[in-house]
Amino acid sequence: xxxxxxxxxxxxxxxxxxxxxxxxxxxxxxxxxxxxxxxxxxxxxxxxxxxxxxxxxxxxxxxxxxxxxxxxxxxxxxxxxxxxxxxxxxxxxxxxxxxxxxxxxxxxxxxxxxxxxxxxxxxxxxxxxxxxxxxxxxxxxxxxxxxxxxxxxxxxxxxxxxxxxxxxxxxxxxxxxxxxxxxxxxxxxxxxxxxxxxxxxxxxxxxxxxxxxxxxxxxxxxxxxxxxxxxxxxxxxxxxxxxxxxxxxxxxxxxxxxxxxxxxxxxxxxxxxxxxxxxxxxxxxxxxxxxxxxxxxxxxxxx
Amino acid sequence: xxxxxxxxxxxxxxxxxxxxxxxxxxxxxxxxxxxxxxxxxxxxxxxxxxxxxxxxxxxxxxxxxxxxxxxxxxxxxxxxxxxxxxxxxxxxxxxxxxxxxxxxxxxxxxxxxxxxxxxxxxxxxxxxxxxxxxxxxxxxxxxxxxxxxxxxxxxxxxxxxxxxxxxxxxxxxxxxxxxxxxxxxxxxxxxxxxxxxxxxxxxxxxxxxxxxxxxxxxxxxxxxxxxxxxxxxxxxxxxxxxxxxxxxxxxxxxxxxxxxxxxxxxxxxxxx
Numbered sequence: 369x370x371x372x373x374x375x376x377x378x379x380x381x382x383x384x385x386x387x388x389x390x391x392x393x394x395x396x397x398x399x400x401x402x403x404x405x406x407x408x409x410x411x412x413x414x415x416x417x418x419x420x421x422x423x424x425x426x427x428x429x430x431x432x433x434x435x436x437x438x439x440x441x442x443x444x445x446x447x448x449x450x451x452x453x454x455x456x457x458x459x460x461x462x463x464x465x466x467x468x469x470x471x472x473x474x475x476x477x478x479x480x481x482x483x484x485x486x487x488x489x490x491x492x493x494x495x496x497x498x499x500x501x502x503x504x505x506x507x508x509x510x511x512x513x514x515x516x517x518x519x520x521x522x523x524x525x526x527x528x529x530x531x532x533x534x535x536x537x538x539x540x541x542x543x544x545x546x547x548x549x550x551x552x553x554x555x556x557x558x559x560x561x562x563x564x565x566x567x568x569x570x571x572x573x574x575x576x577x578x579x580x581x582x583x584x585x586x587x588x589x590x591x592x593x594x595x596x597x598x599x600x601x602x603x604x605x606x607x608x609x610x611x612x613x614x615x616x617x618x619x620x621x622x623x624x625x626x627x628x629x630x631x632x633x634x635x636x637x638x639x640x641x642x643x644x645x646x647x648x649x650x651x652x653x654x655x656x657x658x659x660x661x662x663x664x665x666x667x668x669x670x671x
Numbered sequence: 672x673x674x675x676x677x678x679x680x681x682x683x684x685x686x687x688x689x690x691x692x693x694x695x696x697x698x699x700x701x702x703x704x705x706x707x708x709x710x711x712x713x714x715x716x717x718x719x720x721x722x723x724x725x726x727x728x729x730x731x732x733x734x735x736x737x738x739x740x741x742x743x744x745x746x747x748x749x750x751x752x753x754x755x756x757x758x759x760x761x762x763x764x765x766x767x768x769x770x771x772x773x774x775x776x777x778x779x780x781x782x783x784x785x786x787x788x789x790x791x792x793x794x795x796x797x798x799x800x801x802x803x804x805x806x807x808x809x810x811x812x813x814x815x816x817x818x819x820x821x822x823x824x825x826x827x828x829x830x831x832x833x834x835x836x837x838x839x840x841x842x843x844x845x846x847x848x849x850x851x852x853x854x855x856x857x858x859x860x861x862x863x864x865x866x867x868x869x870x871x872x873x874x875x876x877x878x879x880x881x882x883x884x885x886x887x888x889x890x891x892x893x894x895x896x897x898x899x900x901x902x903x904x905x906x907x908x909x910x911x912x913x914x915x916x917x918x919x920x921x922x923x924x925x926x927x928x929x930x931x932x933x934x935x936x937x938x939x940x941x942x943x
Contacts, residue, residue: 413941416765417771418942419941420938420940437771438771442770448769451762452762465678465679470770
């Protein structure tokens with residue numbers, strides 16, 4: 369659905385995007401993760417034809433961008449760096465205006481499309497107040513509604529849950545997963561690890577304009593071959609399992625062992641009180657921290 | 672896309688506020704003339720103002736003469752300066768382009784909307800002036816004997832109407848020149864105010880240089896050099912020389928600045 373080769377964008381002396389090779393498959397919920405200023409938004413803008421790449425290629429739905437924009441973009445819904453609308457018009461009228469722009473917006477069915485989109489994002493009952501009077505969360509929902517107008521095959525969303533409260537985030541997450549189940553590919557760019565971890569099937573990690581990691585989320589979080597045991601009897605476990613205990617502290621041990629059930633049985637037989645036991649997995653946070661350098665908005669001496 | 676832009680124009684409160692403001696000046700002039708009965712002597716002051724005291728139906732022409740040199744260019748500079756930069760500042764430009772609306776189409780639709788604004792303004796001003804002229808000013812309708820041209824001989828009503836439309840067309844072309852400059856600046860900067868002020872600065876500079884003898888070699892190329900040539904259309908016979916040069920000069924400005932606007936916008940990174 370999205371494929372780039374050596375995609376590079378320089379603004380003067382600054383390289384915002386540095387030789388990125390993205391690969392997003394159909395049906396993915398792809399998490400595009402990176403700190404603020406790492407080049408996420410610039411990449412999204414290049415994909416949508418808003419910014420022209422310095423070098424490299426970008427493909428959307430199998431066609432070259434930006435030259436195929438007229439054919440491809442009607443099947444793409446986008447939210448780029450926050451929603452935008454005409455502040456003196458109502459949300460409904462804004463959507464009608466955006467719907468009238470570009471191909472595929474037949475007048476006869478416009479009212480229905482607008483109502484459907486508003487309904488999907490939870491703004492079905494919104495009154496005629498101007499967008500100027502909307503809260504940040506309502507604007508975000510309206511932006512999503514605009515992206516959904518054409519029932520796109522691909523959604524490119526930049527920080528879609530920005531400004532939403534926890535219930536709102538949950539709602540939007542459900543909506544996006546629903547759309548994904550119905551066949552929509554979702555490309556989600558965010559700096560929020562939790563959001564990506566909960567929704568995505570694949571992740572790409574951007575660090576200072578470079579794609580430092582791109583893999584299936586399950587693969588990144590596959591078991592490390594160790595079992596984590598929580599117990600008040602740390603000493604007892606250490607003497608029982610001498611040699612396979614790799615790390616420990618006051619109430620927690622990491623044990624090299626592939627079969628957690630057998631380990632559990634053995635500990636219980638030896639009279640060790642176990643409060644918790646489970647396969648150790650790396651969290652996305654650990655993976656990302658290992659792959660990236662320091663924060664992009666950190667300017668230390670000599671860095 | 673043109674339809675969308677026209678809807679936005681008509682539904683915007685600012686459009687109507689601007690038109691009302693522009694309309695207020697000739698209305699004020701009409702009231703002052705009616706109250707004091709003091710017109711400028713023939714040949715001085717804004718064109719046709721001396722004639723309206725006797726024939727109020729001429730007031731639309733006088734009103735346009737008042738509005739065209741200053742008010743309308745300011746309004747056009749603001750409206751056209753807003754065109755791209757305003758959408759960029761609002762963030763709506765990126766959503767238009769990914770809809771997708773082609774960049775050339777968008778620029779074209781914006782230009783049409785600006786010219787529609789000019790037509791709308793001229794229409795409102797003319798209608799208001801006609802009504803005010805009949806109500807407040809002289810109604811010694813002299814259609815039978817004809818109206819005095821600027822040269823002194825008389826013009827028939829038919830001639831007058833024809834020449835009025837010619838003059839309006841010429842004024843539109845002048846405004847198109849302003850719109851082209853403002854539209855270009857609007858693609859360069861992300862501040863609508865900057866684009867409008869830049870255009871106004873050019874207009875003021877041009878007007879100023881016209882009064883400066885040392886700038887004589889530049890004069891034939893200044894944007895505002897032939898703007899008032901529309902008065903020549905009401906001479907008998909019509910004095911075509913300046914009007915034709917004006918058309919040519921405005922044409923060059925329009926082509927150059929629209930071309931620059933297009934070239935700049937097509938390759939611009941939209942990073943607002």
